[in-house]
Amino acid sequence: MGERRPELNNKSAQTAIFGSTLLLVAVFALNILISTGLPGLRLDLTQDKLYSLSDGVSPLLRALDEPVRLDFYYSKKSAENLPNFRTYGQRVQEFLEEMVQASNGKLSLRVLDPEPFSEAEDLARAAQLSRIQIDGAGRELTLGLVAVNSVDEQSVIPYLDPTQERFLEYEVMRSVISIGRLGRPTVGLVTSLEMAPSLDQQTMQMKPGWQILSQVEQLFDVVPIAESDTALPDGLDLLWIVHPRSISAELAVAIDAYVLQEKPLLLCLDPWCEADAQAAEPAFGMQGPQPTSSQFDTFLGAWGLNWTRGYFVADRDLALRVQATTSRGVEVMDFIAWWNAQSENLNGDDPITKGLTTLNLATTGAFSIEEDAPTRLIPVVRSSENSQRMLTAQLGFQIDPGTLIQNFESSGEYQTVAARFTGPIKSAYPPVKTEAAVDPALEELLDSSSEVPTGVANILVLGDVDFLSDNNWIREERLGSISLGYRTFADNGSFMLNAMETMAGDPVLAGLRGRGEYTRPFDRVEALRQAAESEYLAEQERLETEIQETERRLGQLQQAQAGSQATLLLSPEQEAEVDQLQDKIIAARKQLRLVQLNLRRNIEQLGTNLMLFNTIVWPLVVASVSGLIFLMRRKVL
Known part of the structure; x- marks a missing residue:
């Protein structure tokens, strides 16, 4: 037996070599097969399928009415030494x-590098794409997209922000659909506010419109309807009413008839509309414009929908932090009238809020129905249990957040601030039989029944209009005079667009917003950074407090000396104070530098440990296991 062991070992080695060679050939063959025969085959193993198109995108692209060309402007050479931009550009x-491949020929792609003095640079400038200076030598980087249809209509994304990667699919799809579909849903807008761009009568300059309206107009045909109009236009797919104040009687009747037919209504009311600070009664004896309340009580009463007009929802747990001027000076404190709804406050089963994480609300109202009501009120957004309905009379020009907190008494109940309202409702403006019938259809309905006309509600109600205002969810990013586009810091805009798309548009788009996070940070590194940052900020705050106290003391000494006719020279006491202050500043700065140094060292050490683990420890583990398996097999043989 001992003489045959070498022969067996040689056969085993030959078998292993043959198997490895065969496996290597198979891998190469599979790669060639996939790259040539199946170029679109991909395997996405990420947690949220981040690198795959969402469900429904491919059918949506194939259903485009006309082809769309995507011009992707990417300064590849400029991004070579910028890892974030290089990775994101790729x-x-x-x-x-991938979108082009899934579109079945409806999309085409051009990748253009707008190098200096090139035709691509001229095209990028003509499209008004953002140009970012990346060094003092004048080098610029462009990262933008222009979608063009067959009649040269364009939809431009000036800057594809790497920090907004979770919205990439939605932003691109919105641009494509806005120019690739011939027919778009029609939205009728009734509002007392100036949401569209308008002329400022004082400065005689154009005021920018609300961004929410601008984004809605990219996907819908918006028809403005004045409150003084006498009828609704034909062919509306959705009626959008924002902060109604003085709707004419004729228009109210038309709205009533529209709603009774189960047509979709998106209703935005506000008990204290800060965006409409005009022509209101002075509060607390103070003169000047005050926020106003929406006027829609006749409809709500007929429908059996209770609304807290005159009351706003205060939330202690979700309150936003603001800078407030108090008797003690400027302080940062909770303002319970403004609050931030988190994912747990949103209905995760509703397509309107699915995937959204944060909404900013300001002096919002609440809705409810009676327990025995035939209608249904399905919450979409609600407060925490630590909330209360408070009188809007407590609000004024100089609102003291501290006073609101002192007057706050938690109700221990959730408050519904946005909801779907469905079910049977009665007419708010039943027709009155007269000799001359105004509306033949309503006259016929009245003749056939002595009862008040009824219908079925298909309504989404929101108790906050300031929710739509730019300062609550979006801001323009600028680099000097160059606009980099707009960056969202809350999901308010996505909420409204989702609502419109689920009620009158294509619900596929609603599911594209707010996909999973692409960034996978090192948790321990991030924890180290946060800990050091907290220490740094605490040290900075201590330093600032010392400076303020010393400056206050200096001011007292100077005040005492100012009473004399002597020149205001520093006294020995003041000089001592100044010396002490300078010593404190120097010492504190040294401490701050030490904190930053330790932070950098800790992160570098952790990075080194990770590198050693991945390059040395893991290979040793794999080699040891392989060697152990080899020895065990040899022993068996």
Whole structure:
């Protein structure tokens, strides 16, 4: 037996070599097969399928009415030494290529590098794409997209922000659909506010419109309807009413008839509309414009929908932090009238709020129905249990957040501030039989029944209009005079667009907003950074407090000396104070530098440990296990 062991070992070695060679050939063959025969085959193993198109995108692209060309402007050479931009640029290009492949010929792609003095640079400038200076030598970087249809209509994304990657699919799809579909849903807008761009009568300059309206107009045909109009236009797919104040009687009748037919209504009311600070009664004896309350009581009463007009929802747990001027000076404190709804306050089963994480609300109202009501009120957004309905009379020009907190008494109940309202409702403006019938259809309905006309509600109600205002969810990013586009810091805009798309548009788009996070940070590194940052900020705050106290003391000494006719020279006491202050500043700065140094060292050490673990420890583990298996097999043989 001992003489045959070498022969067996040689056969085993030959078998292993043959198997490894065969496996290597199979891998190469599979790669060639996939790259040539199946170029679109991909395997996405990420947690949220971040690198795959969402369900419904491919059918939506194939259903476009006309072809769309995507011009992707990417300064590839400028991004070579900028890892974030280089990685994201490659990611965007791969994503666009995947969209083109899924469109069945409806999309095409051009990748253009707008190098200096090139034709691509001229095209990028003509499209008003953002240009970012990346060094003092004048080098610029462009990362933007222009969608063009067959009649040269354009939809431009000036800047594809790497920090907004979770919205990439939605932003691109919105641009494509806005110019690739011939027929768009029609939205009728009734509002007392100036949401569209308008002329400022004082400065005689154009005021920018609300961004929410601008974004809605990219996907819908918006028809403005004045409150003084006498009828609704034909062919509306959705009626959008924002802060109604003085709707004419004729228009109210038309709205009533529209709602009774189960047509979709998006209703935005506000008990204290800060965006409409005009022509209101002075509060607390103070003169000047005051926020106003929406006027829609006749409809709500007929429908059996209770609304807290005159009351706003205060939330102690979700309150936003604001800077407030108090008797003690400027302080940062909770303002319970403004609050931030988190994912747990949103209905995760509703397509309107699915995938959203944060909404900013300001002096919002609440809705409810009676327990025995035939209608249904399905909450979409609600407060925490630590909330209360408070009188809007407590609000004024100089609102003291501290006073609101002192007057706060938790109700221990959730408050519904946005909801779907469905079910049977009665007419708010039943027709009155007269000799001359105004509306033949309503006259016929009245003749056939002595009862008040009824219908079925298909309504989404929101108790906050300031929710739509730019300062609550979006801001323009600028680099000097160059606009980099707009960056969202809350999901308010996505909420409204989702609502419109689920009620009158294509619900597929609603599911594209707010996909999973692409960034996978090192948790321990992030924890170290946060801990050091907290220590740094605490040290900075201590330093600022010392400076303020010393300056206050200096002011007292100077005040005492100012009473004399002597020149205001520093006294020995003041000089001592100044010296002490300078010593404190120097010492504190040293401490701050030490904190930053320790932070950098800790992170570098952790990075080194991770590198050693991945390059040395893991290979040793794999080699040891392989060697152990080899020895065990040899022993068996």
